[in-house]
Amino acid sequence: MTGGAAWDRPALEALLxxxxxxxxxxxxxxxxxxxxxxxxxxxxSRIHQNxxxxxxxxxxxxxxxxxxxxxxxxxxxADGLRELVGRANEICLRATANPDSSPxxxxxxxxxxxxxxxxxxxxxxxxxxxxxxxxxVIAAGAPAGLEVSGAFSxxxxxxxxxxxxxxWNSHAATQSKLLTVMIGGGGASGYAQASGSDVRTIDAxxxxxxxxxKASRGVDAIGLEPGEYxxxxxxxAVAALLEYLSAMGFxxxxxxxxxxxxxxxxxIMGENVTIWDDGLDPRGMPAAIDFEGxxxxxxxxxxxxxxxxxxxxxxxxxxxxxxxxxxxxxxPNVWGPTAWNLFMAPGSRSKDSMLAxxxxxxxxTRFHYVNIVHAKRGILTGMTxxxxxxxxxxxxxxxxxxxxxxQSIPEAFSRIEGIGSETRLVAPEYxxxxxxxxxxxxxxxxxxxxxxNEGAA
Amino acid sequence: xxxxxxxxxDAADQAGAEYADIRIVERETESxxxxxxxxxxxxxxxxxxxxxxxxxxxxxxxxxxxxxxRAEVTQxxxxxxxxxxxxxxxxxxxxxxxxxPAVVGSYHTPYLEDPMTVSxxxxxxxxxxxxxxxxxVAGVKVRQGQIESARERKTFASSEGAHxxxxxxxxxxxIEVSAASASEMQQRSYPASLGGQHxxxxxxxxxALDLPGHGQRIAEEAVALLDAPDCPSGxxxxxxxxxxxxxxxxxxxxxxxxxxxxxxxEASFAGTSFLTLDKLGALQYGSELVNIDADAxxxxxxxxxxxxxxxxxxxxxxxxxxxxxxxxxxxxxxxxIIGRQSxxxxxxxxxxxxxxxxxxxxxxxxxxxxxxxxxxxxxANGLFLSTNHSWSIDDRRLxxxxxxxxxxxxxxxxxxxxxxxxxxxxxxxxxxGRCDAICGPQEWQLWGVPNCxxxxxxxxxxxxxxxxxxRFHEVRVGVGQ
Numbered sequence: 001m002t003g004g005a006a007w008d009r010p011a012l013e014a015l016l017x018x019x020x021x022x023x024x025x026x027x028x029x030x031x032x033x034x035x036x037x038x039x040x041x042x043x044x045s046r047i048h049q050n051x052x053x054x055x056x057x058x059x060x061x062x063x064x065x066x067x068x069x070x071x072x073x074x075x076x077x078a079d080g081l082r083e084l085v086g087r088a089n090e091i092c093l094r095a096t097a098n099p100d101s102s103p104x105x106x107x108x109x110x111x112x113x114x115x116x117x118x119x120x121x122x123x124x125x126x127x128x129x130x131x132x133x134x135x136x137v138i139a140a141g142a143p144a145g146l147e148v149s150g151a152f153s154x155x156x157x158x159x160x161x162x163x164x165x166x167x168w169n170s171h172a173a174t175q176s177k178l179l180t181v182m183i184g185g186g187g188a189s190g191y192a193q194a195s196g197s198d199v200r201t202i203d204a205x206x207x208x209x210x211x212x213x214k215a216s217r218g219v220d221a222i223g224l225e226p227g228e229y230x231x232x233x234x235x236x237a238v239a240a241l242l243e244y245l246s247a248m249g250f251x252x253x254x255x256x257x258x259x260x261x262x263x264x265x266x267x268i269m270g271e272n273v274t275i276w277d278d279g280l281d282p283r284g285m286p287a288a289i290d291f292e293g294x295x296x297x298x299x300x301x302x303x304x305x306x307x308x309x310x311x312x313x314x315x316x317x318x319x320x321x322x323x324x325x326x327x328x329x330x331x332p333n334v335w336g337p338t339a340w341n342l343f344m345a346p347g348s349r350s351k352d353s354m355l356a357x358x359x360x361x362x363x364x365t366r367f368h369y370v371n372i373v374h375a376k377r378g379i380l381t382g383m384t385x386x387x388x389x390x391x392x393x394x395x396x397x398x399x400x401x402x403x404x405x406x407q408s409i410p411e412a413f414s415r416i417e418g419i420g421s422e423t424r425l426v427a428p429e430y431x432x433x434x435x436x437x438x439x440x441x442x443x444x445x446x447x448x449x450x451x452x453n454e455g456a457a
Numbered sequence: 458x459x460x461x462x463x464x465x466x467d468a469a470d471q472a473g474a475e476y477a478d479i480r481i482v483e484r485e486t487e488s489x490x491x492x493x494x495x496x497x498x499x500x501x502x503x504x505x506x507x508x509x510x511x512x513x514x515x516x517x518x519x520x521x522x523x524x525x526x527r528a529e530v531t532q533x534x535x536x537x538x539x540x541x542x543x544x545x546x547x548x549x550x551x552x553x554x555x556x557x558p559a560v561v562g563s564y565h566t567p568y569l570e571d572p573m574t575v576s577x578x579x580x581x582x583x584x585x586x587x588x589x590x591x592x593x594v595a596g597v598k599v600r601q602g603q604i605e606s607a608r609e610r611k612t613f614a615s616s617e618g619a620h621x622x623x624x625x626x627x628x629x630x631x632i633e634v635s636a637a638s639a640s641e642m643q644q645r646s647y648p649a650s651l652g653g654q655h656x657x658x659x660x661x662x663x664x665a666l667d668l669p670g671h672g673q674r675i676a677e678e679a680v681a682l683l684d685a686p687d688c689p690s691g692x693x694x695x696x697x698x699x700x701x702x703x704x705x706x707x708x709x710x711x712x713x714x715x716x717x718x719x720x721x722x723e724a725s726f727a728g729t730s731f732l733t734l735d736k737l738g739a740l741q742y743g744s745e746l747v748n749i750d751a752d753a754x755x756x757x758x759x760x761x762x763x764x765x766x767x768x769x770x771x772x773x774x775x776x777x778x779x780x781x782x783x784x785x786x787x788x789x790x791x792x793x794i795i796g797r798q799s800x801x802x803x804x805x806x807x808x809x810x811x812x813x814x815x816x817x818x819x820x821x822x823x824x825x826x827x828x829x830x831x832x833x834x835x836x837a838n839g840l841f842l843s844t845n846h847s848w849s850i851d852d853r854r855l856x857x858x859x860x861x862x863x864x865x866x867x868x869x870x871x872x873x874x875x876x877x878x879x880x881x882x883x884x885x886x887x888x889x890g891r892c893d894a895i896c897g898p899q900e901w902q903l904w905g906v907p908n909c910x911x912x913x914x915x916x917x918x919x920x921x922x923x924x925x926x927x928r929f930h931e932v933r934v935g936v937g938q
Contacts, residue, residue: 127543258637
């Protein structure tokens with residue numbers, strides 16, 4: 001283990017101080033990131049890929065006379081640091097001045113509970129533990145003859161940032177995630193996932209049983225005409241929508257550039273919708289600081305359906321005359337801040353009671369390959385996946401083939417008729433955005449296409 | 458380096474591995490981005506490391522590290538062996554590799570002008586001139602441009618005796634502009650979206666794009682789109698430009714022909730494929746005009762190389778011949794399952810990850826419909842769609858939906874009204890079956906897609922697609938409006 005494991009606090013302080021000390025004039029920032037990650041992947045009920053990686057990188061930002069140069073390396077010995085600073089200096093020398101360039105963050109110490117988002121059990125998870133988890137999941141699918149696939153990952157990472165203004169902040173974190181897709185006869189499939197900082201909270205058998213139960217109910221799916229239907233969206237589906245709401249519009253830059261659906265101060269969703277970002281809440285996947293070293297702040301994005309605020313990095317904060325909320329990527333960049341740690345307020349309904357209120361509608365387990373159609377209108381498209389069912393007279397009556405939705409999410413979130421009383425932490429598929437969300441009952445949701453039965457097993 | 462390679466392969470052998478390989482990779486990139494007239498970001502990145510892959514008891518183990526030192530190579534090889542032992546805890550049949558002969562050789566991307574040594578001043582001049590051209594148009598909200606360069610040096614060696622040295626050189630660039638009103642936002646890009654055009658080759662490819670020469674046009678189009686009518690809804694004849702055809706090939710052909718996906722190995726991430734083994738040589742994938750190949754040998758492609766990351770020489774293989782589905786992308790593990798030898802599409806995005814089946818350059822061959830102008834003139838009524846905006850496809854690669862940045866109505870063989878927010882959708886083999894014309898070689902262009910995601914942990918890789926504009930009849934457009 002040579003990524004982050006080799007770098008304790010004194011070693012990190014020395015590394016960043018050495019790097020900053022090599023910059024003789026101007027301002028500078030040093031960002032250390034390390035990653036010791038492993039992933040055990042299974043398919044067709046066997047482990048087919050099993051990997052580990054160890055890396056540590058240093059990113060230097062040098063600023064002089066309005067010009068900025070950036071360089072990164074993963075060679076962290078003395079020669080590597082000299083070469084790194086030399087490249088950053090060279091870029092800075094040749095760059096043109098940018099009067100709006102991101103300033104260095106001011107020194108503000110991050111305060112967070114010791115060990116927030118870090119578990120030794122995750123950091124020291126070994127391949128035998130992950131293989132055992134995979135075996136438990138596969139065993140859960142065996143009685144129904146399901147083909148089981150999935151991935152079990154564990155990761156330890158460290159982010160440490162220092163700058164010439166005197167800022168020094170760091171945060172070590174761990175992540176674990178187990179997911180599975182089970183496929184049965186006729187292409188019926190089921191899905192489940194669990195994630196958390198502490199791998200000991202993941203119950204592999206429970207994950208397997210949840211997916212197996214869903215796959216077993218998916219046999220003999222029928223086609224359903226596209227159209228607008230009432231829906232119950234499970235937490236996995238809701239989290240995907242929040243992930244893309246964040247990508248489309250929760251950033252100050254997206255609002256500045258006129259591409260966000262967020263009309264600040266306006267009622268843009270139903271009064272029963274409250275969404276916020278909080279990197280320090282241990283019920284999410286905590287991150288104490290951002291990539292500019294700024295401590296994370298809670299940001300109330302949508303309260304009772306009103307667009308209240310967006311997240312900032314130092315660049316957008318300066319332009320807006322405010323302070324960074326701790327949501328910056330490494331600066332400078334052209335894409336702006338990101339809300340990574342999302343929460344949606346629960347309601348009071350059980351999933352059974354949501355189901356009971358629907359005469360004819362659709363139950364959606366999760367969405368697949370969601371993408372942005374029109375960011376300013378909040379329109380997304382995507383497919384249902386791994387458990388789509390027809391609801392009639394308050395009951396799930398049979399599985400249906402996957403449907404494509406094309407829907408404005410702010411509009412859909414203005415028609416929420418029920419919000420689950422329980423929330424679930426859902427890990428993202430593609431982005432780094434985690435969301436703890438409830439299930440939702442929505443009065444109308446637009447399905448614009450259906451998949452074909454071609455190639456069904 | 459030779460010493461480290463021998464150390465890894467000897468350590469794997471002593472641990473009882475049936476097979477082992479090591480890749481040592483160094484990748485340097487330089488990225489410049491100009492936004493609204495100023496340098497938005499400028500950086501050089503360098504990452505180096507090695508990955509060791511072992512096959513033990515018929516099961517895989519892999520570990521990678523950034524620390525290129527003797528003790529670390531030994532430790533990482535031991536870790537790969539321990540991981541392979543854990544893999545064998547949950548195993549069905551042992552993995553058997555095909556009989557690809559071990560090769561000793563080298564490959565270097567050909568280029569005229571090394572993109573890593575072109576000065577920042579030269580690159581900035583291009584981007585700032587393009588930015589100024591976009592800025593001349595009133596109503597523009599955001600202007601962006603970027604140029605990226607990369608050099609990757611990698612060494613591959615295996616316990617079978619393969620030893621390969623490669624140097625891959627890449628260049629990419631593009632510009633984008635957006636215009637916004639109170640209720641609308643529209644974007645235009647040149648020469649394509651997703652960062653523009655990307656090639657293996659020299660900076661001459663970026664100069665040839667003439668980014669400044671296209672800035673004003675796309676800015677004017679973005680502003681005009683704000684007040685354009687929405688794309689009509691219904692079933693129409695569509696002509697799709699070559700850059701969007703590249704994405705169409707990528708999603709509806711490139712991914713479903715990955716044999717690991719077909720065999721269920723990607724089921725837990727982006728899904729499986731409708732091109733199941735029984736379809737090989739039997740399914741009419743498209744009309745007889747449709748010919749698709751996977752060509753890792755074609756100059757300039759982002760999926761062009763000398764050898765894949767299992768040491769298999771680059772090849773050009775047919776995928777669809779006169780509409781018939783005839784080939785998969787394979788690697789040494791999966792090819793024997795269909796009685797073939799790997800066609801060389803096993804690729805890793807970096808030293809830290811394993812090679813998996815990836816697209817090389819999956820190309821729609823040109824047809825006989827002449828120029829784009831000829832094809833439009835040959836179309837009585839329809840829609841001309843240009844430049845990808847959004848993409849989505851189901852988990853078996855059947856139901857797709859694409860949005861493009863812009864479209865024009867075609868009336869009596871001429872482009873007429875510009876329309877905004879165009880979307881088209883279809884079912885893969887039905888759609889390709891409705892292809893009734895493909896433009897000729899003069900319109901054929903090889904596009905680079907630098908952001909193809911696959912696998913867990915997800916690898917973002919660089920692939921290529923050649924395509925010419927093509928026409929399809931009875932395509933559903935204007936969805937969700």
